[in-house]
Amino acid sequence: MNTNSLCLxxxxxxxxxxxxxxxxxxxYCPRLPVNHAELQKAITEETERFFSLAPRSQVLVAVQAICxxxxxxxxxxxxxxxxLAPSGD
Numbered sequence: 001m002n003t004n005s006l007c008l009x010x011x012x013x014x015x016x017x018x019x020x021x022x023x024x025x026x027x028y029c030p031r032l033p034v035n036h037a038e039l040q041k042a043i044t045e046e047t048e049r050f051f052s053l054a055p056r057s058q059v060l061v062a063v064q065a066i067c068x069x070x071x072x073x074x075x076x077x078x079x080x081x082x083x084l085a086p087s088g089d
Contacts, residue, residue, distance in 0.1 A: 060084040 051059060063084060067077030 056084055056086075 063080050067073060
């Protein structure tokens, strides 16, 4: 965070102050365009890193959540969940 920046996030209830804030924010703090390809690449890399480094128990929880979200994958999910679940030795 750059503390020398004029860009501030402010919350106010006064309409005139909020309008002035929005006008000056656009003038002094323009938003950079979003590079969706770069963003998607970063998300993909972080996801890969998570699954590569996470303990088996965390991967199991993630797979279970994915399987709940995509019910049509239930057959494949069950096999993955069984493979990741701790064995009852």
